[in-house]
Amino acid sequence: xxxxxxxxxxxxxxxxxxxxxxxxxxxxxxxxxxxxxxxxxxxxxxxxxxxxxxxxxxxxxxxxxxxxxxxxxxxxxxxxxxxxxxxxxxxxxxxxxxxxxxxxxxxxxxxxxxxxxxxxxxxxxxxxxxxxxxxxxxxxxxxxxxxxxxxxxxxxxxxxxxxxxxxxxxxxxxxxxxxxxxxxxxxxxxxxxxxxxxxxxxxxxxxxxxxxxxxxxxxxxxxxxxxxxxxxxxxxxxxxxxxxxxxxxxxxxxxxxxxxxxxxxxxxxxxxxxxxxxxxxxxxxxxxxxxxxxxxxxxxxxxxxxxxxxxxxxxxxxxxxxxxxxxxxxxxxxxxxxxxxxxxxxxxxxxxxxxxxxxxxxxxxxxxxxxxxxxxxxxxxxxxxxxxxxxxxxxxxxxxxxxxxxxxxxxxxxxxxxxxxxxxxxxxxxxxxxxxxxxx
Numbered sequence: 228x229x230x231x232x233x234x235x236x237x238x239x240x241x242x243x244x245x246x247x248x249x250x251x252x253x254x255x256x257x258x259x260x261x262x263x264x265x266x267x268x269x270x271x272x273x274x275x276x277x278x279x280x281x282x283x284x285x286x287x288x289x290x291x292x293x294x295x296x297x298x299x300x301x302x303x304x305x306x307x308x309x310x311x312x313x314x315x316x317x318x319x320x321x322x323x324x325x326x327x328x329x330x331x332x333x334x335x336x337x338x339x340x341x342x343x344x345x346x347x348x349x350x351x352x353x354x355x356x357x358x359x360x361x362x363x364x365x366x367x368x369x370x371x372x373x374x375x376x377x378x379x380x381x382x383x384x385x386x387x388x389x390x391x392x393x394x395x396x397x398x399x400x401x402x403x404x405x406x407x408x409x410x411x412x413x414x415x416x417x418x419x420x421x422x423x424x425x426x427x428x429x430x431x432x433x434x435x436x437x438x439x440x441x442x443x444x445x446x447x448x449x450x451x452x453x454x455x456x457x458x459x460x461x462x463x464x465x466x467x468x469x470x471x472x473x474x475x476x477x478x479x480x481x482x483x484x485x486x487x488x489x490x491x492x493x494x495x496x497x498x499x500x501x502x503x504x505x506x507x508x509x510x511x512x513x514x515x516x517x518x519x520x521x522x523x524x525x526x527x528x529x530x531x532x533x534x535x536x537x538x539x540x541x542x543x544x545x546x547x548x549x550x551x552x553x554x555x556x557x558x559x560x561x562x563x564x565x566x567x568x569x570x571x572x573x574x575x576x577x578x579x580x581x582x583x584x585x586x587x588x589x590x591x592x593x594x595x596x597x598x599x600x601x602x603x604x605x606x607x608x609x610x611x612x613x614x615x616x617x618x619x620x621x622x623x624x625x626x627x628x629x630x631x632x633x634x635x636x637x638x639x640x641x642x643x644x645x646x647x648x649x650x651x652x653x654x655x656x657x658x659x660x661x662x663x664x665x666x667x
Contacts, residue, residue, distance in 0.1 A: 228257055228262060229257060229276075230255050230256070230257050230262070230273060230274065230275040230276070231256050231257050231258070231275065231276050231277065231629055232255075232256040232275060232276065232277045232278070232279065232591075232629060233253050233254070233255055233256070233270055233273065233275040233277075233278045233279070234253065234254040234256070234278075234279045234281050234286060234593075234595070235252075235253040235254075235267045235270055235278060235279070235280060235281060236251060236253075236267055236280055236281045236282045236284075237281030237282060237283070237284040237285065237286045237595065238250055238284070238285050238286065238609050239252055239254065239264070239286045239585060240285060240286065240287045240288075240565065240585075240609060240610070240613070241264075241584055241585045241586065242287070242288050242565065242566060242569045242570050242583065242584040242585065243584045243585070243586050246562060246566075248609060249264065251266065251267045251268075252264055252265060252266055252267055253265055253266070253267045253269070253270035254286065254585065254591070254593075255270065255273070255275075256591040256629045257629070258629070259404075259590055259591055259628035259629040259630070260588060260589065260590055260591060260629070261585060261586065261587055261588065261589055261590075261591050262587065263587060264585070264586075264587060279595070279624065281595055283597055283598060283599035284595045284596055284597050284598065284623065285594075285595070285596040285598055285609055285612075285613060285617075286585070286593060286594070286595055286596075287565070287569065287585075287593065287594050287596065287613070288349075288569040288570070288573075288582065288583055288584055288585055288592060288593055288594070289347065289348065289349025289350065289371075289569070289582070289592040289593055289594055289625065289626070289627065290346070290347045290348045290349065290538050290539065290568045290569065290572075290594070291348070291349070291350045291351075291524065291525075291568065291569060291572030291573055291575075291576065291582070291583065292343065292348045292350070292351040292352065292525070292526055292527055292536070292538055292572070293352050293474060293476075293495070293497035293524045293525060293526040293572050293575050293576060294352055294354070294438075294474065294476040294477075294497035294499055294526025294527070294528060295339070295343075295351045295352065295353045295354070295526065295527055295528065295529060295536070296353065296354055296355050296528065296529030296531075297335065297336045297339035297340065297343075297351070297353050297355065297361055297364075297365075297529075298327065298331065298332040298335040298336050298339070298355045298356070298357075298360075298361060299319075299335070299339075299355070299529035299530055299531040299532075300335045300336075300338045300339040300342070300529075300530055300650075301326075301331070301334075301335045301338070301650065301653045301654075301657065302319060302322060302323075302529075302530075302531040302657075303530040303531055303534050304531075304534060305318060305319075305322065305531060305657070306318035306319065306531070307505075307534070309506070310506060310507055310508075311443065311444055311506045311508055312444070312446065314506060314532065319531060322657070322660070322661075323356070325660055326656075326657065326660065327355075327356050327357065328357070329357045329360050330360075331653070332355060332356060332357040332360040332361060332364075333357075333360040333361075333363060333364050334364075334649050334653065335653070336353075336355075336360065336361040336363075336364035336365065337364040337367065337368065337641065337646060338646050338649070338650055339364075339530070339536065340364055340365050340367075340368035340370055340641070341368065341638060341641045341643060341646050342530075342535075342536045343370065343536050344368065344370065344625050344632045344633050344638060344640075344641070345619065345622070345625075345633065345638070346535075346536050346537050346538055346539065346619050346622070347538070347539060347594045347596070347619065347622045347625060348370075348536065348538055349370065349371055349582075349592040349593075349594075349625065349626075349627045349632075350370065350371035350372060350373070350572075350573075350576065350578065350582060350592065350627075351365075351370065351371075351372050351373075352372070352373045352375070352409070352438060352474060352497070352526070352575075352576055353365070353372055353373070353374050353375065354375040354377050354411045354413075354438055354476075355375075355377055356377055358374050358375060358376055358377060358396075359392075359396060361374055362374050362396065362400065362406050365405075365406065366400075366403065366405065366406055367640070367641070368632065368640055368641055369405070369627050369628075369630055369632045369640045370405065370627060370632070371405045371406075371578070371582065371590075371592060371627055371628070372405065372406055372407070373407050373408070373409050373436060373438075373576050373577075373578075374396075374406060374407070374408055374409070375408070375409045375410065375411030375438045376389050376392055376393045376396070376408065376409070376410055376411060377411045377413060378410070378411060378412045378413060378418060378422060378426070379413045379417045379418065380412075380417075380418055380419065380422050381416075381417055381418060381419055382419055383418070383419055383421065383422050384419070384421050384422075385421075385425065386422060386425050386426065386429070389410070390410075390429055393408055393410060393429075393433075393435070396408050397433075397435075404628065405627065405628060408435060409435055409436040409437065409438045409474070410426050410429055410430055410435055410436075410437055410438070411437070411438040411439060412426045412437070412439050413439065413440060414439060414440040414441070414443075414447070415439075415441070415447070415451060415459055415462065415463070416447060416450065416451075420466055423463065423466045423467075423468075424466045424467055426471075427466060427467040427468055427470045427471045428467065428470065430470065430471035430472070430473075431470040431471050436471070436472050436473070436474060436576065436577055437468075437471045437472070437473045437474070438473070438474045438476070439473065439474075439475060439476065440475075440476045440477060441459055441460065441463070441475040441476065441477065441478055441481075442458075442459045442460065442475070442477065442478050442479055442480040442481050442485075443476070443477040443478075443479055443480070443503070443508055444479070444480065444508045444509070445480055445509065447459065447480070448480045458482055458484075458485055459480075459485075460475075460481065460485040460488060460489065461484075461485065461488070464488060468492075468494070469492055471494075472492075472493045472494055472577060473492075473494035473495075474494070474495055474496075474497055474575060474576070475489075475494060475495070475496050475497065476496075476497045476499065476526060476528070477496075477497070477498075477499055477503060477508070477511065478496035478497075478498070478511050478512075478516075478523070479503055479508050479509040479510065479511045479512075480509060481496070481511075481512060481515075481516075483512075483515055483519075486512065486515050486516055486519045486521050487519055489516075489519075489521045490519040490520045490521040493522075494522075495521070495522035495523060495524060495571075495574070495575035496511070496516060496521065496522070496523040496524075497523070497524060497525070497526035497575070498511050498513065498523050498524065498525055498526065498545060499525075499526045499527065499528040499533075499541075500541060500544060500545040500548065501527075501528075501533050501541055501544065502527070502528035502529075502532040502533045503528075505532060505533070505534075506532055510548070510549075510552065511523075513545075513549045513558075513559070514549065514553045514555075514558065517558075517559075522571060522574060522575055523567065523571070523575075524567050524568070524571045524572035524574075524575045525538055525541055525542050525545065525567055525568055525572065527541060537619050538568065539568070539613075539614075539617070539618070539619050540618075540619065542564050542565075542567065542568050542614065543564070543614050543615060545559070545564075546559040546560075546561070546564045546614060560610075561608070561610035561611045561613065561614040561615060562610045564610075564614050565610055565613060565614060569583050569584065570583035570584050571583075590627075590628055590629075591626055591627075591628060591629040592626065592627050592628065593626050594622055594624065594625055594626075595622070595623050595624035596613065596617060596621050596622050596623065597621050597622075597623050598612060598617060598621065600617075600621055602616050602617075602618075603616045603617050603621070622636075623635055623636050
């Protein structure tokens with residue numbers, strides 16, 4: 228077998244079922260797959276097209292972002308320090324209505340993809356308008372992605388057009404291997420019960436994942452109880468959510484009874500702590516989710532509300548926050564936190580058979596993280612250092628399907644300076660739009 232790449236040395240955090248940590252081993256990669264993991268000394272005479280020296284590095288599975296809105300990259304900082312409904316209704320939605328055309332979505336998605344790669348994210352679960360343009364951008368970047376066809380239709384009866392689009396996209400990307408598709412009714416307050424029921428039926432019949440926002444704010448829960456006499460997840464149970472595998476973004480206000488219901492399904496919650504705190508939406512009940520055995524993993528949300536894609540920082544902060552609010556320092560230890568960044572995220576997005584851990588036969592989606600650094604030199608526990616000490620700037624290599632997207636800190640598939648220049652052009656355009664609106 229021809230070996231494309233050998234990564235040798237370093238400390239491998241496999242995140243396999245035994246949580247093996249391997250020192251002085253080599254990872255052999257061919258045709259995008261991990262073909263073997265052997266002691267480094269045994270790899271010395273194996274020919275390969277490329278050899279990467281991982282000395283002083285942690286080697287981990289790529290980080291998985293279970294909820295994002297990549298095209299909102301150009302709206303970062305446009306409206307801050309506001310509650311969710313004012314932020315959406317008065318600023319974000321009006322600006323999206325003016326600007327979010329196909330070219331805007333492609334350019335902003337390309338920018339977001341570059342930022343994600345720098346943050347060690349190898350796969351994202353993205354929801355936005357013009358999702359075919361996001362798919363083009365993420366494919367160009369070389370990332371793995373689950374991309375949603377977004378549906379906002381509060382009065383609608385059918386989604387025939389959306390389903391035709393999804394079928395076309397699934398056929399178009401069928402052989403791609405890195406881009407897959409989900410159906411995404413936006414939220415219970417932006418889609419009718421008929422739309423949700425149809426989406427659940429389609430997800431079941433087609434085997435696609437359903438991606439939606441749920442129980443993000445107390446107002447959403449109160450409004451649902453008032454309108455339907457049920458809390459949001461029990462309302463969706465009535466509409467058939469148990470037919471599908473779902474990703475519920477946020478889940479801040481899930482009750483214990485809802486979490487018990489969720490734990491009996493393959494669905495998962497995407498935890499977006501920093502966005503929820505910044506919008507004062509609340510803090511998700513991770514202790515209860517954990518105790519009931521419901522799956523949860525990390526998401527960044529969009530950068531208009533986060534305001535970055537630093538998912539490693541997101542995970543570290545979330546872990547420490549929930550230790551404090553539960554008065555339990557042993558809750559969410561570093562090893563588990565990394566698992567929720569990797570294998571739990573893969574399980575949530577339905578890719579755990581091919582990603583999320585470094586095992587023979589899985590796809591080569593991985594990171595090299597240099598720990599020869601003042602803040603992380605004396606490494607006793609690699610999990611501890613990664614979650615509590617190491618920063619995103621120490622990520623040196625990012626690989627998806629055996630292809631380097633970043634090498635020695637330099638993006639390989641995208642032109643970073645050109646992307647920044649394009650963002651500045653959009654800034655001028657957006658400021659002009661805001662000025663024209665204010666003048667009216």
